[in-house]
Amino acid sequence: MTAPTPAAPADSSRAPSSGAPTRVLVLNSGSSSVKYQLLDMEDGARLAAGLVERIGEETSRLAHTPLKEGGERRERTGPIADHAAALKAVAEELTADGLGLDSPELAAIGHRVVHGGLRFTEPTVIDDAVLAEIERLVPVAPLHNPANLVGIRTAMDLRPDLPQVAVFDTAFHTTMPESAARYAIDVETADAHRIRRYGFHGTSHAYVSRETARLLGKAPEEVNVIVLHLGNGASASAVRGGRCVDTSMGLTPLEGLVMGTRSGDIDPAVTFHLKRVAGMSEDEVDVLLNKRSGLIGLCGDNDMREIRRRVEEGDERAALAFDIYIHRLKKYIGAYYAVLGRVDAVAFTAGVGENAAAVREAAVAGLEELGLAVDADLNAVRSGGARIISPEYARVAVAVVPTDEELEIARQTFALVAPAP
Numbered sequence: 197m198t199a200p201t202p203a204a205p206a207d208s209s210r211a212p213s214s215g216a217p218t219r220v221l222v223l224n225s226g227s228s229s230v231k232y233q234l235l236d237m238e239d240g241a242r243l244a245a246g247l248v249e250r251i252g253e254e255t256s257r258l259a260h261t262p263l264k265e266g267g268e269r270r271e272r273t274g275p276i277a278d279h280a281a282a283l284k285a286v287a288e289e290l291t292a293d294g295l296g297l298d299s300p301e302l303a304a305i306g307h308r309v310v311h312g313g314l315r316f317t318e319p320t321v322i323d324d325a326v327l328a329e330i331e332r333l334v335p336v337a338p339l340h341n342p343a344n345l346v347g348i349r350t351a352m353d354l355r356p357d358l359p360q361v362a363v364f365d366t367a368f369h370t371t372m373p374e375s376a377a378r379y380a381i382d383v384e385t386a387d388a389h390r391i392r393r394y395g396f397h398g399t400s401h402a403y404v405s406r407e408t409a410r411l412l413g414k415a416p417e418e419v420n421v422i423v424l425h426l427g428n429g430a431s432a433s434a435v436r437g438g439r440c441v442d443t444s445m446g447l448t449p450l451e452g453l454v455m456g457t458r459s460g461d462i463d464p465a466v467t468f469h470l471k472r473v474a475g476m477s478e479d480e481v482d483v484l485l486n487k488r489s490g491l492i493g494l495c496g497d498n499d500m501r502e503i504r505r506r507v508e509e510g511d512e513r514a515a516l517a518f519d520i521y522i523h524r525l526k527k528y529i530g531a532y533y534a535v536l537g538r539v540d541a542v543a544f545t546a547g548v549g550e551n552a553a554a555v556r557e558a559a560v561a562g563l564e565e566l567g568l569a570v571d572a573d574l575n576a577v578r579s580g581g582a583r584i585i586s587p588e589y590a591r592v593a594v595a596v597v598p599t600d601e602e603l604e605i606a607r608q609t610f611a612l613v614a615p616a617p
């Protein structure tokens with residue numbers, strides 16, 4: 197899961213050797229959550245990490261872990277109205293540990309921004325023009341870019357003097373060939389409205405594909421990897437020699453796999469039908485496909501833990517939802533196998549991919565002819581580390597590779613703002 201595992205304890209009292217600030221705060225603002233980490237880039241140590249979830253509900257929760265020696269995990273529960281309130285609460289927790297946003301050791305704040313459109317292919321220092329472009333892209337990332345903007349603006353209010361850096365989910369996918377990035381629709385219309393497949397979760401796909409190569413003892417250039425990022429939002433990617441050649445999300449994060457609340461692939465005519473025949477408005481269709489579909493639409497739950505519990509109890513709706521989720525996943529594994537031609541590894545990551553052994557087992561079941569198999573004992577191991585779960589004889593390594601979007605964002609942010617040595 198993207199939640200932090202205690203890293204090497206950091207000595208937060210150490211002064212940076214060059215005197216220049218070396219800490220980066222990373223904010224990963226999701227539709228109803230904020231994940232954050234404070235890292236010291238001099239040695240990569242995590243100083244604090246946490247998560248605010250269920251923002252906007254009565255049952256919001258902030259879990260904060262200072263990773264200094266002796267630091268203890270703290271929790272706040274109770275309503276947190278919006279992302280701005282969530283970030284203020286995070287700032288308070290950091291201040292309580294002597295790691296407040298006013299610290300002179302902070303070099304920059306890095307922000308996950310989900311949609312960067314055509315313009316942003318690299319990490320970017322945020323100014324008014326960048327903010328305006330992220331705002332312009334709200335219609336194509338309606339659950340995400342607004343939350344990202346609140347995170348940026350709140351951080352800018354707290355530290356107007358610091359560089360704020362946007363790291364885009366779409367950036368890693370800009371290497372996709374036109375054959376994968378273009379929809380087969382009228383070219384002039386598509387180009388006029390910049391309608392194409394952008395792909396998301398790119399920071400995670402980049403990090404996990406690299407970590408998978410490392411797990412195999414190879415350079416990223418040497419391996420072809422299928423990455424399955426299965427969180428609340430879920431996407432698959434085909435990575436050839438370190439470069440993305442296809443991914444399952446498209447113009448928006450709605451295309452592709454079955455997700456917690458999103459439908460993934462669907463015949464676009466379903467939307468015409470809902471409007472013309474079922475009398476739904478544009479906004480109602482949007483809410484249906486983004487928030488009331490996927491696992492929650494199929495069985496009333498979007499948490500894979502709950503779905504597995506129900507399946508074990510013999511609940512038929514949960515079992516069907518699980519089967520549909522797996523069927524789609526398996527189709528993408530097969531599709532990306534064909535796209536890549538040769539596959540060295542299939543890597544499972546994010547909340548579901550890292551924790552749900554039943555999903556990994558079912559997704560690979562029956563694919564022995566493709567060289568894919570999972571060893572039941574290895575698959576059952578619970579660990580926070582990257583590991584191979586396929587039997588030794590298998591031609592393709594199946595791996596669990598924990599993602600760390602925050603670390604990757606911190607690295608990219610620091611590389612942009614730190615003066616070259």
Ligand SMILES: Nc1ncnc2c1ncn2[C@@H]1O[C@H](COP(=O)(O)OP(=O)(O)O)[C@@H](O)[C@H]1O
Pocket residue numbers: 197198199226229426427428429456498499500501546547548551552
């Ligand atoms: N132990 C577990 N077993 C199965 N699924 C889990 C487990 N822990 C977390 N998850 C799943 O992970 C999902 C969240 O994944 P995460 O990567 O944090 O998503 P996001 O970043 O989209 O919020 C939860 O909805 C839940 O379904």
Ligand SMILES: CC(=O)OP(=O)(O)O
Pocket residue numbers: 226227310340365396397427428429430449
């Ligand atoms: C792009 C996307 O779907 O992100 P998340 O999984 O955080 O919702």
Ligand SMILES: [Mg+2]
Pocket residue numbers: 198427428546
């Ligand atoms: Mg996520």
